[in-house]
Amino acid sequence: MKKTIFIFSTLIVALLILFRLSEYAFLVGDTSIELIIAIVAIVFLGIGLYINKKRAETIPRKDGEIDAKKIKELGISDREYEVLLEISNGLSNKEIGEKLFVSESTIKTHVSNLLVKLDAKRRTQAIQRAKELQIIAG
Amino acid sequence: MKKTIFIFSTLIVALLILFRLSEYAFLVGDTSIELIIAIVAIVFLGIGLYINKKRAETIPRKDGEIDAKKIKELGISDREYEVLLEISNGLSNKEIGEKLFVSESTIKTHVSNLLVKLDAKRRTQAIQRAKELQIIAG
């Protein structure tokens, strides 16, 4: 959101500078000032709509509300949690290793630890448990 | 969305009329035109953000809603679907076999068929795909 504010501020300032430099000459010309204002309004309205749309799409959906406290309570480390996410994405140990730039052995270790901490026998059960515990998105 | 467009058009027209009526007199006054344009930009940007936020909040989101049609389209049989549900519950092939009173071999056959039909390499990926396709609950 900070980035968004920065972008807009920059845009607005740039617009102002543009107007100042041109002394409205070529932009205004025969065009009435109302039209310019209208165009500015429409353009910025469009930007506002676009930005929030982007943001809405990237928000995973808050019906889940991942419980960060519970992750700590279970003693799941940062790295283990990363592995958990990839498991729920359907990746194999080998693929997770490649994605996180570590060996498959390392992933196996993390997975074994996760299974103990989540009280699961298999990775599929771990996914199920993690959802019940609200530590991954549904 | 049509309503949104109508509201904006109305707003813009109203703004134009306001400017025309006042002959910029009281609004412009000592204020520079750049400032007015900047204010218009910010205001409409805010409106754009607000509207899309409202819209995002009011979208019901089709959460559950299992798509029975898609199951048929994929050629997934009744029995295969039962197996799929148990997979997503985290059961092993052996456990599924015991629950459905058939052999583990049979479950393996069903799982293999499911993986092909769901275009998945592993059962964890099958779970993921099935959710994307909305054929099992999230």
Added chain:
DNA sequence: GTTGTTTTAGTACTTTAGTATGAAGACCAA
């Protein structure tokens, strides 16, 4: 009553997954 699908089950095999254990470097706090 033959056709086609579904469900069942098997064998034989390869590939992942998971367990157990040990160990080493990084880092942080007492």
Added chain:
DNA sequence: TTGGTCTTCATACTAAAGTACTAAAACAAC
């Protein structure tokens, strides 16, 4: 500096999972 977690990796297993067939009984449909 020592102790404790975290992260990394390895070896050597065992246990599941998944593939590739084949095949037979059940059952509806035509």
